[in-house]
Amino acid sequence: MRFIALDPKPKIRAAWPGIVSAQQRERIRKIGVLIGAAETVDQRASLAVFTQLLHQLGWTEDRNVQLEIRWGGGDPARFHRYAEELVALPAEVIMTNGAAPLEALLRATRSVPIIFCSVTDPVGSGFVESLARPGGNATGFSQFEYTLTAKWLELLRQIAPSVTRVAALRDPTLVSGIGQFAVIQYVAASIGIEVSAINLRDDVSEIERAVKRFASSPNGGLILTGSALSLIHHNLVIALAAQHKLPTVYYRRYYVTSGGLISYGFDIDEQFRGAARYVDRILKGDKPADLPVQVPTKYELVINHKTAKALGLEVPPSLLAIADEVIK
Secondary structure (H helix, E strand, O other): OOOOOOOOOOHHHHHHHHHHHHHHOOOOEEEEEEEOOOOOHHHHHHHHHHHHHHHHOOOOEOOOEEEEEEEOOOOHHHHHHHHHHHHHOOOOEEEEEOHHHHHHHHHHOOOOOEEEEEEOOOOOOOOOOOOOOOOOOEEEEEOOOOOHHHHHHHHHHHHOOOOOEEEEEEOOOOHHHHHHHHHHHHHHHHOOOEEEEEEOOOOHHHHHHHHHHHHOOOOEEEEEOOOHHHHHOHHHHHHHHHHOOOOEEEOOHHHHHOOOOEEEEOOHHHHHHHHHHHHHHHHOOOOHHHOOOEOOOOOEEEEEHHHHHHOOOOOOHHHHHHOOEEEO
């Protein structure tokens, strides 16, 4: 009879670390991110809010998620190219901000879940069926309702009582651009203010001529409505307002920290936090069609006191008392 000697120290243990490692290794989930604006300090800060909350919710880069980030730079051609890239990865969910990149993504896919923020009138623009039941593959966070635009006109009159003429800078190609101007026009008629529109285009010289022409008559003021073009031309609009001494109301804080006079609008960081929560829910099995589109519940008033002085304006104490932030 033949005996086989047994190794007194079985080598099966040598395989255990590999087994444990395989058990601990998590599946990497791909998250696409398409930011409509160029990569700036402010945009990176907002994106950091999104990624930090994802981390708190249990999603860590290179451990269980991989973020594929694209910066659109306000260029429609890039939006479409990057939208197709992110869909082809394939990303399991895509986060975006702004109407133009959202439109590009919806052209690229009707199946990959999309979470959006900073979009005006997603129902009227055809992005979702309703706020309560989006119905398709997109849902997210609207930046404001049209009724908010009446507040911009009210604030302009409060901080610059001499204003009798207002030009609204808007993107005429967007449903939201038309809607925002319509509300401003309606409210202005009831309080005796003359309103006109300045259409934002890619042609900088055209915008400069239009603002100069408007400023040639006295008692004028501007309202910058929300759009991707407003972001692209933010430095231009702020510079023109200063050059022609035009009190201007903006729709978000970013413009006032960059030198604009006054803003009243949504908190962009809160929108990015909401987007992170929705991405988390999608990765855990929820469907965009079942997640309602949310509107802001809080708006922030920001005043640039230095800009007010440069325009020769005395900020009313009543405004200073309710401002969320005063930049000096």
